[in-house]
Each structure stands twice: as structure tokens, then as C-alpha cells.
Amino acid sequence: MMDKKRSVLNISISIIFRILLLVASLLVRRYLIRYIGNEANGLDSLYTSIIGFLSVAELGVGSAITFCMYKPIVEGNTQKVSALFGLFRKLYFIIGAIILLGGCAVMPFLPYLAKDYSSANWQLFVTFGLLLVAIVLSYAFSAEISLINAYKNNYITTAVHSGGQLLQFVLQVAVIITTRSFIGYFICRIVATGVQWGVTVLISRKQYGNIMRDKRRIDVETKGEVVKNVRAMFMHKIGGILVNTVDSIVISACIGVVILGKYTNYTVIMAAMTGTISLFFTPLTSVIGHMCIEENKESVCKYYNFFYTFNFVLGIIFFLGYYATIDNIVTICFGGGLEMNKTISLVITVNYFIQFMRQATLLFKDATGTFYNDRWKPLIEGLVNIALSIGFVYVFGYLWGENFAVVGVIAATILTNLFICHMVEPHVLFKYAFNRKAKTYYIKNYLYMLLFVGILFALHFTMITNENQWIEMLANGGISLAYSFAISLAVILCNKDFRYYIKRVMRKLKHSKTVEPFPPVADSVNTVVDDDPMQTDKNDLT
Numbered sequence: 038m039m040d041k042k043r044s045v046l047n048i049s050i051s052i053i054f055r056i057l058l059l060v061a062s063l064l065v066r067r068y069l070i071r072y073i074g075n076e077a078n079g080l081d082s083l084y085t086s087i088i089g090f091l092s093v094a095e096l097g098v099g100s101a102i103t104f105c106m107y108k109p110i111v112e113g114n115t116q117k118v119s120a121l122f123g124l125f126r127k128l129y130f131i132i133g134a135i136i137l138l139g140g141c142a143v144m145p146f147l148p149y150l151a152k153d154y155s156s157a158n159w160q161l162f163v164t165f166g167l168l169l170v171a172i173v174l175s176y177a178f179s180a181e182i183s184l185i186n187a188y189k190n191n192y193i194t195t196a197v198h199s200g201g202q203l204l205q206f207v208l209q210v211a212v213i214i215t216t217r218s219f220i221g222y223f224i225c226r227i228v229a230t231g232v233q234w235g236v237t238v239l240i241s242r243k244q245y246g247n248i249m250r251d252k253r254r255i256d257v258e259t260k261g262e263v264v265k266n267v268r269a270m271f272m273h274k275i276g277g278i279l280v281n282t283v284d285s286i287v288i289s290a291c292i293g294v295v296i297l298g299k300y301t302n303y304t305v306i307m308a309a310m311t312g313t314i315s316l317f318f319t320p321l322t323s324v325i326g327h328m329c330i331e332e333n334k335e336s337v338c339k340y341y342n343f344f345y346t347f348n349f350v351l352g353i354i355f356f357l358g359y360y361a362t363i364d365n366i367v368t369i370c371f372g373g374g375l376e377m378n379k380t381i382s383l384v385i386t387v388n389y390f391i392q393f394m395r396q397a398t399l400l401f402k403d404a405t406g407t408f409y410n411d412r413w414k415p416l417i418e419g420l421v422n423i424a425l426s427i428g429f430v431y432v433f434g435y436l437w438g439e440n441f442a443v444v445g446v447i448a449a450t451i452l453t454n455l456f457i458c459h460m461v462e463p464h465v466l467f468k469y470a471f472n473r474k475a476k477t478y479y480i481k482n483y484l485y486m487l488l489f490v491g492i493l494f495a496l497h498f499t500m501i502t503n504e505n506q507w508i509e510m511l512a513n514g515g516i517s518l519a520y521s522f523a524i525s526l527a528v529i530l531c532n533k534d535f536r537y538y539i540k541r542v543m544r545k546l547k548h549s550k551t552v553e554p555f556p557p558v559a560d561s562v563n564t565v566v567d568d569d570p571m572q573t574d575k576n577d578l579t
Contacts, residue, residue: 049192050192050195050196050199051191051192051195054195054196054199055313057199058199058203058206059309059313061202061203061206061207062206062305062309063305063309063370063371064206065206065209065210065213066078066302066305066370066371067370067371067372068209068213068214069081069209069213069222070298070371070372070375072213072214073213073217073219073222075295075298075299075375076294076298077219077222077298078298078301079289079294079295079296079297079299079301080151080219080294080298081301082289082298082300082301083150083151083285083286083289083294083297084164084165084168085168085285086282086283086284086286086289087140087143087150087165087282087286088140088168088169088172089282090279090282090283090286091135091136091139091140091143092136092172105121105263106118106121106122106183106184109121110187110188115247115248115251116251116253117253117259118187119248119251119252119253120253120254120255120259121255121259121263122180122184122248123252123253123254123255124255124260124263125180125183126180128180129176129177129179129180133173133176133177136169136172136173136176137173140165140166140169140172141169143165144162144165144166147161147162147165148161149290150286150289150290151289151294152289152290152291152292152293152294160219160220163220164219164220164222167220167224167226167227168223168226171223171226171227171230174227174230174234175230175233175234177234178233178234178237178241181237181238181241181249182194182198184241184248184249185237185240185241185244185245188244188245190244193240194237197233197236197237197240198233200236201229201232201233201236202229204228204229204232205225205226205228205230208225208228208229209222209225209226212224279415279416279418279419279420279422280418280419280450283419283422283423283426284422284426284446284447284450285297285300285301287423287427287430287446288300288430288442288443288446291427291430291431291434291442292430292434292442292443296439296440296443298375299375299376299377300381300443302367302370302375303363303377303381303382303385304385306359306363306367306370307359307363307389310355310359311389311393314351314355314393334470334471334472337401337405337471338471338473341397341401341466341471343535343539344397344400344401345397346528346529346532346535347535347539348393348394348396348397349394349485350525350528350529352393352394352489353489353492353521353524353525354518354521354522354525356386356390356393356489356493357493357496357517357520357521358514358517358518358521359386359389360382360383360386360493360496360497360517361496361513361514361516361517362510362513362514363386364376364379364382365506365507365509365513366510368506369506369507369510377440377443378440378441380441380444381441381443381444381447383493383497384444384447384448385447386493387451387489387493388447388450388451388454390486390489391455391459394459394482394485394486395454395458395459398463398466399462401466401470402462402466402470405466405469407465407466407469407470410465410468410469411462411465414457414458414461417457418453418457421453421457422449422450422453425448425449425452425453426445426446426449426450428445428449429445429446429449430442430443430446431445432445433445433448455486459482459483463475463478463482488524492520492521492524495520496520499516500513500516501516
């Protein structure tokens, strides 16, 4: 009962701050563009991508830390927790130093990465240096954050971090309006990070002071376990870094920061939307984890297919809505003249929908412990994406002009997702978790994605134009809802097992006092499995 209350508290705090931070971040970006310029907006995105690329040094450490602390905390072994905390503090210090040195090494190349930036180079170096300082400072208290989270008090770190971000946004808006200083914009981030540092240390010392003061040395066996977990997490997350951060760097270096600024406006809205969608799945994560342990493989496969259909329905609704309204949202939030060619917004929509359709597989891979079997996939994915992005940006630009060079970068991501991620991840899950082939799943998955593209084109040719941005947004939003509801209804009516499972899920969430696995379901389930006569249905997100 206590765990359920804490989960609800963690989720509630996350939702509240997610909404506040979304509104605040859009306001900051609006004022940044209005008072300093879209070049500054593009530079901010470029800096973030570079720092994200450098942060590859941290990949896996945070997850490994929290995971390794769970068992000794449950067992009440505070001595081992203290030893782990000391090890992680040293690790974060090393990570911060690596990122600082890496950032300094990148600085001489900033003028080449920020194509067509008109201001003096010294401002490039100063502003990037200030952001680098803010990021490095955040690692000074990362061990304390991991300790608090390990005790399942995520709502505390969420509140502190989100409160710090809100303070940063308020300061940035004030500085932008009063001084119009891009340098001051980044100084505000350093100030907010310092406040978070102080608050986090005070809270952690108050609650876990005895653990932090107890200097223990980690034993060799535990240290080896930590290293193993970090390596596994690193391999899985590096692909995401190479895909998501390199795209922005390639656009900035090969096309320019002005185009990157416009592109970022679209992806910021998309990231906010997909982050919101993820909240539909968060309350179900523990349910799925228990179910994967206690149910047989047939039942797990059936639930996988249920969540896959749920994932598709959500994707249809949200991504069609995104395409129908994104130009109006960008104009309303950031001002006129920042809209991109409709082809670009269409390709962005397809790209993120294809990525979103991986979520069920990723969730069940983690829940069934099959992430080790495709540990090399993310690295291959990232390297292929880099090569294709650089090649396509020039090919598309040469064939169709500079405005379509961005499409080449996005097309590279689409191809890597379609032919690497959507092929390897399901194969590993079905082979090692379900003990069956994924042939039928592949057919269904690619047909669903083709269906989405077809509906997206139908929406494109039925959208209306109006001089009033609000009227146009509401009208096209209504058209997208009509399409998405029609497709969703057809999918649900054709899948009686999906209707059955959604009733059970809602009943469990409403009435259960504790998280329990769902009972196995009798018979008929439209399976997505391959040659296996059994039948099932799949989907979800982490």
C-alpha cells in the first residue's frame, strides 16, 4: 500500500511539473527568439546537442547506481549503501571532469559547427563555456540525487530539479527582456544549478547523513557488478545519443544555425508531446514488470500484443494531431516567419511516429531482461545514422535545394529505425522472451506504419487554410481527430481481445490496492507471433 501511494505521489508531482515546465520553456524560447534572435535559438540547440554528445561518458551510470542500491536498501545493509554512494560520488566526479575536458576540446571547432552565425566568435566561446560550467556543476550533486531516488523518493528530486528549472526560466525571461544578453541567459542557468545543488545537499544530509558520512570501501564483487551494469547500459543508450544529438550537429554544421533554430521549434513541441504521452504508461510499468515474472510466456505475449495496439491507437491520435496543428502552434508560440516547409513537418511526424512504435518492444525487452542480447545494435544504429545523415544532407540539398537538406537528415533516422531498430529489437524479444518467431509481427508492424503514412497524406490534402491561426488550428485539429478516431475505432472493433484487456486493465487500476499480475486469459487472442498458431497482440512504452 505504501509503495502504491509513493508511486502515485511520484507520478502526480511529475505531471504537475511537466505541465509547468512545458509552458515556461515555450515562453523562454518565445522571448529568446523575439529579443535576441532565431540564431541564438539555433545556437542554444547546438550547444545542447554537443553537451549531450559529450555526456555519453555518463550513459548507464545513473541507472546502474539506482539499480545496485535497491538490494542493500531492502536488506537494510546501510554499510553497503554507504560504500556504493562513495563509489558513485567518485564516478560522477570523473564524469564531470571528462565532460569539462571534452567541452574545452570542442571549443576551437565551434565556428565550423555553427555555420552562418554572424556574431563575433568570442561570444560563441563564452556562451558555450557558461553552459559547460552549468552542466559540470550538475554532476557535483548527482550522487545525492541517485541516493534519494534509490529510496524511491523520486518526487523529492523531481520537485527540486523542476523547481530549479522554473527558477532558471524566470531569471532567463527577466534577463532577456531587460538586458537582451545571450551571455546573461546562460549565467541564469549556472545560478539555478547552484540553487539545486544547495537544496539537494541539504535534503540528502538531513535524511541520509549517516550514510553519507560513513566512509566505506566497496568490495571487489560489488564493484565488478557495477562495472558490468554500466557497460550494458552504456551500449544500449549510446545509440540514442548518436542519433538524437548528431542530427542537430549535422544540421548546424552543414546547413546553418538559423535552419536549426526553426527545426528545433518543431522538435521541442514534439518532445513535449511524446513526454506527455509517456505519462499514459508510467502507472502500468510496475504491473508489467510483475506480470512478466509471474505469468507464462503465452500470457506475456498476449499482453504485449494488447499494449502494441494501445501504442498504435495513441500514436494515430497524437501524431496526426501534431501534423495538423504544428505550424499554427509554432506561429502562436514563437512568432511568424518561423514555419518550415510542410514537407519537413510531414517527415518529422513520420520519423517520430516510427520511433514511438518501438516503445512496446523496448518496454517488454527491459521487463523480460533481454536487453543484453542486442547490446551491439545501438552502436551500429548510431554509426549508420551518422554516415547516412552526412551523406543525405548533401544529396538532398544538391537535388532539391538547401531547404530540403534537413529532410535528408531526418530520412537517415527513419531508415535506421525501420531497418535496424524495428528488425533487431522484435527479433530479440520474440526469440529470447517468447520463444517464437516474429514473422507475423513484422508484417503487422510495417502495415500499421504504412497505414499511418497513408492517413497522414489523406489528412494533408483535406486540411484547410484560414487567415486566423486559431481558427485554422482548431479546424485542422478537428479533421485530424475525425481521421484518428475512425482508424482507432476500426482497429478496436476488429480486435475483441483488445477490448477485453482494456477492461481488465482499467478494472485493475481502479480497484486493486496492490499491484498484482493479471490472471491469464482463456483462448482467442489475435497474436502477432509468427508461424506459431497461438495468437496475441502487442504494445507500450516505458
